[in-house]
Amino acid sequence: MEQGQILQQLTELFRDVLxxxxxxxxxxxxxxxxxxxxxxxxxxLVVAIEKHYKIKxxxxxxxxxxxxxxxxxxxxxxxxx
Amino acid sequence: xxxxxRSFNTLKKNLxxxxxxxxxxRIAILADSASQFIHQAIKGYGIESGIHYxxxxxxxxxxxxxxxxxxxxxxxxxxDYVIILRSVERLLKKFYGLSTADKENFADQQAxxxxxxxxxxxxxxxxxxITNTFPEINDNVFGNFGTKTxxxxxxxxxKTNMGLMELAGQRKNLFLVDLSSLVGAKGYEASFDxxxxxxxxxxxxxxxxxxxxKHIHDVIMAIAGSFKKCIILDLDNTTWGGIIxxxxxxxxxxxxxxxxxxxxxxxxxxxxxxxxxxxxxxxSKNTESIAKEPFLQHPDxxxxxxxxxxxxxxxxxxxxxxxxxxxxxNIGFDSMVFLDDNPFEREMVKQNIPDITVPNLPExxxxxxxxxxxxxxxxxxxxxxxxxxxxxxxxEEANRSILxxxxxxxGDFLKSLGMECEVKAFDNFxxxxxxxxxxxxxxxxxxxxxxxxxxVRDITQSPDRYTLSFSLKDIYGDYGLIAFVILNKQDNNxxxxxxxxxxxxxxxxxxxxxxxxxIIDLAKTHGFNRIIGEYLPTKKNGxxxxxxxxxxxxxxxxxxxxxxxxxxxxxxxxxxxxx
Numbered sequence: 001m002e003q004g005q006i007l008q009q010l011t012e013l014f015r016d017v018l019x020x021x022x023x024x025x026x027x028x029x030x031x032x033x034x035x036x037x038x039x040x041x042x043x044x045l046v047v048a049i050e051k052h053y054k055i056k057x058x059x060x061x062x063x064x065x066x067x068x069x070x071x072x073x074x075x076x077x078x079x080x081x
Numbered sequence: 082x083x084x085x086x087r088s089f090n091t092l093k094k095n096l097x098x099x100x101x102x103x104x105x106x107r108i109a110i111l112a113d114s115a116s117q118f119i120h121q122a123i124k125g126y127g128i129e130s131g132i133h134y135x136x137x138x139x140x141x142x143x144x145x146x147x148x149x150x151x152x153x154x155x156x157x158x159x160x161d162y163v164i165i166l167r168s169v170e171r172l173l174k175k176f177y178g179l180s181t182a183d184k185e186n187f188a189d190q191q192a193x194x195x196x197x198x199x200x201x202x203x204x205x206x207x208x209x210x211i212t213n214t215f216p217e218i219n220d221n222v223f224g225n226f227g228t229k230t231x232x233x234x235x236x237x238x239x240k241t242n243m244g245l246m247e248l249a250g251q252r253k254n255l256f257l258v259d260l261s262s263l264v265g266a267k268g269y270e271a272s273f274d275x276x277x278x279x280x281x282x283x284x285x286x287x288x289x290x291x292x293x294x295k296h297i298h299d300v301i302m303a304i305a306g307s308f309k310k311c312i313i314l315d316l317d318n319t320t321w322g323g324i325i326x327x328x329x330x331x332x333x334x335x336x337x338x339x340x341x342x343x344x345x346x347x348x349x350x351x352x353x354x355x356x357x358x359x360x361x362x363x364x365s366k367n368t369e370s371i372a373k374e375p376f377l378q379h380p381d382x383x384x385x386x387x388x389x390x391x392x393x394x395x396x397x398x399x400x401x402x403x404x405x406x407x408x409x410x411n412i413g414f415d416s417m418v419f420l421d422d423n424p425f426e427r428e429m430v431k432q433n434i435p436d437i438t439v440p441n442l443p444e445x446x447x448x449x450x451x452x453x454x455x456x457x458x459x460x461x462x463x464x465x466x467x468x469x470x471x472x473x474x475x476x477e478e479a480n481r482s483i484l485x486x487x488x489x490x491x492g493d494f495l496k497s498l499g500m501e502c503e504v505k506a507f508d509n510f511x512x513x514x515x516x517x518x519x520x521x522x523x524x525x526x527x528x529x530x531x532x533x534x535x536x537v538r539d540i541t542q543s544p545d546r547y548t549l550s551f552s553l554k555d556i557y558g559d560y561g562l563i564a565f566v567i568l569n570k571q572d573n574n575x576x577x578x579x580x581x582x583x584x585x586x587x588x589x590x591x592x593x594x595x596x597x598x599x600i601i602d603l604a605k606t607h608g609f610n611r612i613i614g615e616y617l618p619t620k621k622n623g624x625x626x627x628x629x630x631x632x633x634x635x636x637x638x639x640x641x642x643x644x645x646x647x648x649x650x651x652x653x654x655x656x657x658x659x660x
Contacts, residue, residue, distance in 0.1 A: 017090065019097075040117055043277055044090070047287050059279040 001079055003027075006072045013048050017041065027069030053079060085441070086295065089118070089287040092125030103133040106301065109155050109208075110136060111144045112166040114284040119166060122294035130298060141282070142171075148198050156205050162301055163202055165195075165212040168284040169238065172215055176234050187237040192244030199248075199255050209254045209304055211297060214242045216264040216272065253535050256304065256462070258296045266455065267292065299460040306520045306531055309359065309438065309459050310412050312351060313403060315421035316365040316372055316394070320344060320384065322446060326367060330374050336381030343446040348383035350450055358468025359459060360390045360410060360475055364402045364419070367394040390475035399426050400433040409479055411585040413523060413621060418458055422446070463517050467561055477558040478586060495590060495656040498555040502592075503660045504599050507541045507548040507565070514562045515550060518582055523621035525583040527614065527628060532580075545570040546579070547607070549599055553587055553657070563587045564596055568603070571613060576604050578614040585624075595657045597632050601646055612644040613637075 011025045018036040031037040037045075049071070050056055055078040065071050110116050110123070120138045127134040137158040139147045144165060147155040155163070176187055183190075199210050219227055219235045227233030242261055249255045264272045272289040285293060302308060317324045321344045322334025334341040335348070355361045361384070365372050372394035376386045386392070391409050393402045399421070407414060414436035421427050427439045443452050481498070507515055516534040523529070532540070540546050551564040564583040571577040578600070583592060604612055614629045616622075617640060629642035637643045 019094065039281065043118075043281055043283065044093075044287065046276070047274070048090075057276065059276045062276065062280060 001076060003072055003076060006075050007068070009052070010049070010068065010072060010075070013052055014045065017044050017048050025068045027067065027072065029068040030066070049075065055079065086291050087126075087129060089122060089125075089290050092129065092291055092294065093121050095125040095128040096121060098128055100128060100133040103128065103131055105133045105135055106162065106305070107135045107158070107160040108137070108162045108164055108301070109139065109147075109158055109160040110164050110166065111139045111147050111155070112168075113142050113144055113171045114166070114168045115141060115282045116166065118283060118287065118290055119285065119293065122290040123164075123297055126291065126294040126298050130302075132298070132302075144198070148201050151205060155202075159206060160208055162304075163206070163208045163210045164297060165198065165210065167213060167215070169215040169218055170278065170284050172238065172241070173218075173220060173234060176237060181232050184232040184237065188240035188244050191237075191241045192248050195245060195255075196248055196252070199252055203254060209256060209301075211256045211258060211300055212245070213258045213260040214245055215261060216269055217242065217261055218269055253533055256300050258293070258300055260293065260296075263292055263296060264289070296457065299457055300462070303460040303462040304520070306523065308416065308461055309418050310416040310521075311360040311362060311390075311406075311410060311418070312354060313362045313364050313406060313417060313419045314351065315399075315419075315423070315426070316363060316367060318422040318446070319420055319442075319449075320348065320363075321375065321382075325371055325375065330379055333375065333379075335375075335379065340446055341381070343449060345381065345383060347446075347450045347453075350453075352383050352388060354459060355388050355472060357459075357461075357464065358471050360412075360471060361388055362391040362406045362410070363389050363393060364399055364406060365394045366396060366399070369394040387476075388472065390472045391479055399430055403430060403434060403437065410475060411524075411588065420449075420453075462520065463513075465513050465517060467514060470561065474558060474560060474586065481557055491589075492654060492656065498557070498590070498656070500553060500555045500590060500657040501660045502595060502657045503552040504549055507537065507550055511550045511552075511562055511565075512537050512541070515565050518562070518565065518584065519580065522582045522584065523619070524585050524624045525588070526619075526622050527578065527581045527625055528617045529619050529622060530580055540567060547576070547603055549596075549603060551583075551592070551596060551599070553590075553592070560584070560587060564592060566596065566600060568600065570609075574609060575611040575613060576600075576607075576609045578612065581614070581628075591653070591655045591657055593628070593632065594651065594653045595655050595659075598651065598655070599659075601649065604646055610646050612646065614642045614644070616640050616642070 007025055007027065011023060014023050014025060015021050018034065018041055020036055023034060031042065046057060046062055053075055055075070057074065061074055065074065108123070110120055112119065116138055120136055124134050124136060137154065137160060139155065147153045176184060179187065195212060202208060202210055215238050217235065217239050223230050223233040223235070227235035230236055245257055249257045267289055272286055273284060274286040277283040277286065314320050322340045323332055325333055335344050351361055373386065373392065375382050376384065376389065391406050393406060395402065403419065407417065414434050418438045418440070419430055420440065420442065422442055427441070430437060431439050438458065440453060440456060440458070442449055513534055516532055516537045519530070519532040541548060547568040549566050550562055552562045553560045563586065565580070566578060567580040569577045569579045581596070583596070600612060614634055616626065616628060618626065630636070633649060634642035634644045
């Protein structure tokens with residue numbers, strides 16, 4: 001799957017979990033850019049992404065993400081493997 | 082009641098819905114792991130079920146401080162329920178810090194610790210305490226040999242659960258949510274997300290939270306007096322496989338034939354519910370004589386006619402028939418569960434009787450029972466031996482209603498019943514039943530004050546309070562304890578009716594007047610001249626809206642009613658003899 005497509009799907013998941021339809025993700029989006037995105041929502045986002053793609057992240061993978069681009073890359077890697 | 086478990090996300094979205102008009106319940110959550118998600122799940126589940134939980138959530142891992150510091154926020158908040166959630170992961174850490182000798186005593190110490198928490202809370206609050214059992218995980222330090230080794234965690238965590246269960250049995254206001262069996266059903270791997278635990282100290286996965294929230298809610302609802310009392314069964318393809326009218330008694334599937342085992346297991350389960358006090362009724366589109374045949378004659382039938390309180394088989398609609406059953410049982414639709422394999426019938430009942438619980442039975446009868454078990458439909462907060470007698474009483478009631486038709490006047494009918502009532506102050510034998518009645522009764526309940534056994538016991542000790550219990554029987558059977566009143570001395574001249582509760586099974590038998598006469602007797606004996614009653618309306622007690630007026634009381638405003646004993650003359654005939 002391409003990065004752009006994943007980004008689009010992540011946007012949908014973010015909108016659903018954070019209950020904000022105005023969210024538009026780019027690769028450089030971070031938690032600072034989205035008001036609702038706190039540590040609790042972060043956990044929900046991770047679980048939602050895992051469920052959507054039927055993949056599992058490790059605790060250290062999650063901690064290594066610096067922005068949405070890193071998230072999308074991690075998804076692409078898991079799906080590619 | 083919900084029969085579908087919503088996802089955590091859905092529950093969380095409920096938090097944005099308005100809560101005006103919902104019943105409020107104040108709870109405190111004390112947890113030794115991160116509890117924000119639990120908080121949201123309970124609140125969201127509550128809103129979905131019509132309850133607004135007002136929540137005090139203690140800071141992370143503050144159980145001891147909140148409980149043992151008398152000036153803590155917990156006591157300031159004064160909740161109705163204190164929910165103490167403890168994780169097996171933290172338990173394990175405590176365990177590892179101990180010497181071998183202390184490990185062997187770990188479970189006992191844990192029970193003592195929980196009792197300490199409970200006693201401390203009870204000394205300051207009137208709250209019920211709800212805590213969890215622990216998932217019984219094997220840390221595999223000993224492997225399976227842990228089952229033979231007292232110093233293993235497996236051994237001690239199981240014993241801890243047993244210890245908590247014994248403790249809860251002894252402490253009236255301590256209740257357990259059985260997380261152990263919940264996790265057993267879902268699997269530890271599905272209930273615990275190591276990643277969430279490592280990064281946020283959350284010990285419950287998002288997927289298990291709705292179930293945990295449901296079980297906590299179920300326990301609270303049962304304590305608060307809202308629970309299921311009756312199960313109504315469809316017959317063909319619900320109680321047995323096949324269609325009795327087509328296949329005949331020999332052709333239906335029960336016992337070990339084909340799918341029969343699924344239906345037999347379901348019947349056995351329903352029979353256990355019946356023994357516990359759940360009323361079983363039948364509602365079937367059938368010819369009555371044919372529908373009854375298996376109950377009377379089939380060797381593999383587990384349910385028999387004597388298990389069924391009301392049996393309705395005819396060609397009317399299920400909606401009408403369920404209303405008829407409700408009329409005889411005189412319990413709320415919200416305390417009834419209807420089982421039917423046919424989605425069309427289910428939908429029709431749901432549409433017309435929205436309060437009744439109608440589980441969406443799976444298509445495969447093999448899955449009926451496993452599915453029903455997951456719904457935890459029959460949560461309860463009490464059990465007495467009298468519960469198991471209930472079926473007989475309702476059958477007698479059905480007989481009485483048939484007999485009533487043959488009398489020309491109501492008075493003649495009542496006289497023919499030969500009713501005898503025993504009236505006495507509460508005693509050790511009646512206190513559990515009185516507490517239970519105060520929990521259960523919604524309709525004939527003037528002020529809807531709920532009492533625990535302990536509180537009832539305290540009332541009997543108070544010099545300024547008077548109690549009366551009423552046990553009724555007639556020629557058809559024994560109703561047992563069916564009514565009680567609690568009276569408070571308001572001043573030297575005045576008695577206030579704190580509680581007046583009656584089981585609806587004995588409506589229209591003159592019990593109201595009989596009870597009033599007993600109250601007046603008691604008042605005279607103790608030198609009171611004036612009785613004050615109060616009606617506090619709820620959604621369910623409209624039945625007694627005009628209660629005091631009908632009995633000759635005069636309104637004095639603020640929903641209060643007054644009776645001057647010296648002015649009172651009874652003009653109603655009572656056909657109940659005092660025993």
